[in-house]
Amino acid sequence: xxxxxxxxxRIAALMALGTLVLALVPLYASSYVISVFIVLYxxxxxATAWAFFSGATRYISLATASFFGIGIYxxxxxxxxxxxxxxxxxxAIVGFLVAAVVGLSTLRLRGVYFVxxxxxxxxxxxxxxxxxxxxxxxxxxxxxxxxxxxxNIYETLLAIALITIVGSWYVSKIRLGFALRxxxxxxxxxxxxxxxxxxxxxxxxxxxxxxxxxxxxxxxxRYPYIDASIAFNNSWSFQVLxxxxxxxxxxxxxxxxxxxxxxxxxxxxAGSFPHHFSIALGLCFVVIVYFLPGGIxxxxxxxxxxxxxxxxxxxxx
Amino acid sequence: MILFEVFLNGLLLGGTYGLIALGLNLQYGVARILxxxxxxxxxxxxxxxxxxxxxWKFNPLLSLFISMPIAFAINWLIYQYMMIPLVRRAADQDVxxxxxxxVTFGLFFVFQGLALVNWSGxxxxxxxxxxxxxxxxxxxxxxxxxxxxGACAIAFALFLVLRYTxxxxxxxxxxxxxxxxxxxxxxxxxxSALxxxxxxxxxxxAGMLVSTxxxxxxxxxxxxxxxxxxxxxxxxxxxxxxxxxxGLLLGVVESLGGYLIDPxxxxxxxxxxxxxxxxxxxxxxxxxx
Numbered sequence: 135x136x137x138x139x140x141x142x143x144r145i146a147a148l149m150a151l152g153t154l155v156l157a158l159v160p161l162y163a164s165s166y167v168i169s170v171f172i173v174l175y176x177x178x179x180x181a182t183a184w185a186f187f188s189g190a191t192r193y194i195s196l197a198t199a200s201f202f203g204i205g206i207y208x209x210x211x212x213x214x215x216x217x218x219x220x221x222x223x224x225x226a227i228v229g230f231l232v233a234a235v236v237g238l239s240t241l242r243l244r245g246v247y248f249v250x251x252x253x254x255x256x257x258x259x260x261x262x263x264x265x266x267x268x269x270x271x272x273x274x275x276x277x278x279x280x281x282x283x284x285x286n287i288y289e290t291l292l293a294i295a296l297i298t299i300v301g302s303w304y305v306s307k308i309r310l311g312f313a314l315r316x317x318x319x320x321x322x323x324x325x326x327x328x329x330x331x332x333x334x335x336x337x338x339x340x341x342x343x344x345x346x347x348x349x350x351x352x353x354x355x356r357y358p359y360i361d362a363s364i365a366f367n368n369s370w371s372f373q374v375l376x377x378x379x380x381x382x383x384x385x386x387x388x389x390x391x392x393x394x395x396x397x398x399x400x401x402x403x404a405g406s407f408p409h410h411f412s413i414a415l416g417l418c419f420v421v422i423v424y425f426l427p428g429g430i431x432x433x434x435x436x437x438x439x440x441x442x443x444x445x446x447x448x449x450x451x
Numbered sequence: 452m453i454l455f456e457v458f459l460n461g462l463l464l465g466g467t468y469g470l471i472a473l474g475l476n477l478q479y480g481v482a483r484i485l486x487x488x489x490x491x492x493x494x495x496x497x498x499x500x501x502x503x504x505x506x507w508k509f510n511p512l513l514s515l516f517i518s519m520p521i522a523f524a525i526n527w528l529i530y531q532y533m534m535i536p537l538v539r540r541a542a543d544q545d546v547x548x549x550x551x552x553x554v555t556f557g558l559f560f561v562f563q564g565l566a567l568v569n570w571s572g573x574x575x576x577x578x579x580x581x582x583x584x585x586x587x588x589x590x591x592x593x594x595x596x597x598x599x600x601g602a603c604a605i606a607f608a609l610f611l612v613l614r615y616t617x618x619x620x621x622x623x624x625x626x627x628x629x630x631x632x633x634x635x636x637x638x639x640x641x642x643s644a645l646x647x648x649x650x651x652x653x654x655x656x657a658g659m660l661v662s663t664x665x666x667x668x669x670x671x672x673x674x675x676x677x678x679x680x681x682x683x684x685x686x687x688x689x690x691x692x693x694x695x696x697x698g699l700l701l702g703v704v705e706s707l708g709g710y711l712i713d714p715x716x717x718x719x720x721x722x723x724x725x726x727x728x729x730x731x732x733x734x735x736x737x738x739x740x
Contacts, residue, residue, distance in 0.1 A: 194549055239730065245548040246485045247729060250680055254722045257677075261719040269713070372556070379553070413564035419557025423537070423550050 138307055149296075156292055160285045168284050172356070174397045175291035176349050179298045180370070181377040181389030183345035186302040187338045188375075189383025190314040193241070196371040197252035200259050201229045201343040203365035205350025207263065210276040210360050218282065222351050229347025233340040241335045244321075253368070260366035267362065275361040282355045290352055295390070298345050303386035305338075314338055373400070376415060379422050382429025391430050456589040457710045458703060463595040465702020467661050469695035470602030471675055472682035473609060474653030478526075480626045480689030481646035484534050485548070487555040489679060490672030491562035492522045492651045496658025497667045498570060504577050511579055511659060518655040526651030529558070530644045559673065566669035576666035594663035601660045605653065606695045613691060622646055626689040674718075681725040687735020697736060 139146055160168055180198060188195045205225040212221040240251055267274055305311045313334045316324035325331050354360060373396060381392025396418075403411040426433060475489050496518045503514035533554060541547035580594040613619035621642050624632035633639045658675075678701070686697035701721065708720040728736065 192545065192549060194552060240726075243729060245545055246552060247684070249552050250677070250684075251726065251729065254677060254718075254725065258719050258722045261716055265713060265716055265719075268715075372560075409564045409567040411564075412560050412567070416557040416560025416562075416564060419553050419560065420533075423553050423557075 138304070149300075153292070153296060157289060160288050165284060168288055170397070170401055172284065172288055172291055172353075173401070174393060175288070175295040176353055177374065177377055177393040177397050178390045179291065179295040179349045180346055180374045181381070181393050182295070182298045182302055182386070183342040183349075184374050185378040185383040185389045186298075186305070187314075187342040189378060189388075190306075190311070190318050191335065191338070192318045193244075193335075193339075194249050194375070195252045195339075196249060196368070196375065197233075197236070197255050197343075198346055198371040198374045199256045199366055199368050200252075201233060201346035202350035202370050203256070203259065203263075203362075203367075204229055204232055205347030206354040206357075206360055206365040207276075208347065209351035209354045210278055213278065213280060218280065218355070222348060225351035226344040226348040229350075230340045230344035233343030234336055237336040237339040238332075241332070241339065253371070256366050256368050256371065260362050263366070264362040275359045277359045278354060278357055280355050284356070287352060287355055291349070294345070294348060294352065299386055299390060306386060310334065310338070372415065376418050376422070380418060380426070380429055382431035384428060385431045388429050388431040452588060454707075454710075455587075456591075457706050459586065459589050459591055460595070461703035461706025462699060463591060463599045463702070464706060465699035466599035466602040466695070467595075467657065467698070468678060468682055468702050469698025470598075470605060470660065471654070471657045472679040472686065472694050472698055473602075473606060473691065474650035474657065475676075475679040476650075476683045476686065476689065476691070476694050477609075477653065478647050478650035479683060481622050482530060482534070482643040482650075483544075483629070484530070484551055484647060485555070485680075486526075486529075486647075486650070487552060487676055488558035488562055488672075489555075489651070489654055490674065490676030491559055491566070492526070492654035492672075493658035493661070493675045494563075494566065494667065494669065494672040495522060496655030497662035497671070498566070498575070498658075498669075499655070500659040500662045501575050501577055501667075504579060511577070511663065515656055515659055518659060519652040522655035523648045523652040527644055527648035529651075530647040533558075534647075535640065559676070563670060563672060570669050572668055572670060574666045574668050577662075579663045592664060598660040598663060601656075602695070602698075605656065606691060610691045618642070623689075678721065681721055684725065685728050685736055690735070693735065700736075 156171075159171065163171070180202065184195065184198055187193070205228075208225040208228045209221050212224050216224070236255065240248065243251055264274070267276075305314075313324065313329045313331075316327070316329055317331055317335065321331060350365070354365075357364070377393040377396045378389040379392065380396065381390060382388030399414060400411060403414065422429070471493060474492075475486065478484055478486050478489065496514075499518035499521075500511040500514040503509050503517075504511045534551065537547060537550045537554065541550065580592075580597060582593050583590040584593050584596060611619075613623055621632070621637045624635070624637055625639055625642055625646075629639050629643075682694060682697045682701055685701065686693040701724065704724055705717050705721055709717050712720070
């Protein structure tokens with residue numbers, strides 16, 4: 135860890151400075167700006183957590199909304215009995231456990247089967263919880279009684295987003311990260327070179343899910359009440375997927391880059407033109423596949439390398 | 452007695468599930484493209500039927516002459532100009548699958564968004580042949596019977612074409628092995644495009660038949676994509692009669708499950724069935740091992 139830090143001290147210093155600036159934003163910004171940033175950080179954390187597993191292994195998961203919703207529900211249920219930090223921790227733990235069980239039974243499905251499975255998972259959990267609430271609890275929604283100020287939510291999500299990015303970058307530099315990428319390249323080869331593919335996949339899937347559940351729980355603090363269709367909304371899965379791919383799922387900072395334009399676009403369009411936003415999302419998918427296969431970050435890197443090559447050529451003359 | 456009626460309705464529902472899945476199976480089996488915007492053509496077929504009867508006051512069956520050619524043309528264009536470039540550049544099936552999933556999800560968003568902008572998200576429905584017919588003591592609605600027999604007729608026609616025509620043998624050859632089919636002189640790209648387009652036209656036909664007895668909105672497509680996909684995976688890729696049988700099974704399970712457990716849990720029941728089959732027999736129920 136220390137060695138990695140020494141090697142990348144410029145980036146680390148830049149990030150520390152950036153974090154300080156972002157952490158001070160609430161002192162000066164209006165409450166509207168703060169809430170836009172809250173949504174942005176939530177999306178960054180979700181997209182980074184998604185790319186951590188799906189970007190490396192190429193198991194395209196649409197289960198983001200499932201784990202996000204589980205986090206919301208765990209908070210809604212537990213915050214009445216325990217202090218908020220414990221409720222948040224409980225959300226992360228439940229997310230981890232559920233993902234571990236789901237992963238153990240389904241991570242041998244490849245390709246489209248896995249995509250379809252994860253897509254349906256959200257619908258499944260949605261219906262079961264809805265049924266449970268109506269038939270067992272005799273209610274459809276739960277109220278959330280908290281008075282956590284927006285500034286605290288802002289700082290918490292900023293911290294979660296940063297830790298997710300740094301953690302994802304750190305893992306990509308150690309054995310676990312190599313194993314993950316090996317699975318993405320060719321799972322059979324990975325298994326034959328001694329990678330315990332099941333353990334690596336389930337562990338990373340569950341880690342990524344626990345971040346998603348945690349983000350859901352933190353965001354739930356802002357809701358006055360929740361129900362199953364608020365918590366398990368499939369559009370989270372899609373928006374997160376597009377943010378990660380638009381930015382570039384192969385880099386730790388890629389999803390964060392992709393989340394910025396998407397959140398701004400959604401803030402601009404989703405309120406007044408929700409249908410046009412969905413068309414724009416669809417076009418994003420198509421544009422990414424045909425024109426930006428590695429995302430914005432790869433494009434930037436290519437431009438940077440071209441510029442650098444040009445510079446060195448000039449100097450050589 | 453009521454259980455018999457529930458079973459019968461499940462069977463009729465299952466017939467239409469089979470029909471919905473036939474087109475997707477044609478697309479996935481022959482062209483090897485999993486089209487996640489498939490349900491949007493189902494939705495288009497339903498809306499064309501709705502406008503035909505409500506706006507122009509014609510028999511909704513006539514709407515098939517509009518919706519099927521349009522769906523055929525759009526799907527042909529999608530295959531030729533969006534899928535072929537992806538197939539060409541893909542290194543292996545995994546990469547192709549990932550690209551196809553993203554592009555067809557994108558198309559799904561675009562089509563659904565366009566439908567919402569133009570037709571709004573309101574629930575629609577119309578009444579056509581909604582009279583009860585007695586059947587061994589139970590009563591079934593005539594429009595459901597029509598959809599059921601429509602599904603059987605289309606499946607039978609497709610079966611005959613695949614079995615007894617040169618065109619059909621070419622399609623079956625591509626299903627089994629596209630490379631080998633090319634080697635023996637089958638124009639794989641042309642026939643795949645036709646199968647893909649034909650699958651889309653079947654989706655529109657299914658949408659028309661099912662729209663006679665359900666209420667629908669512009670967002671209904673994805674639900675039917677999912678159902679069609681469950682049936683295709685249950686049946687095994689490229690199977691016609693198996694698809695119909697799997698559809699019937701799903702319809703009966705859904706009907707009985709909804710009646711015996713809870714009607715609000717139908718998607719959960721469908722999905723539980725789907726997971727069990729994926730885990731136990733990932734190649735489908737009706738394939739030879």
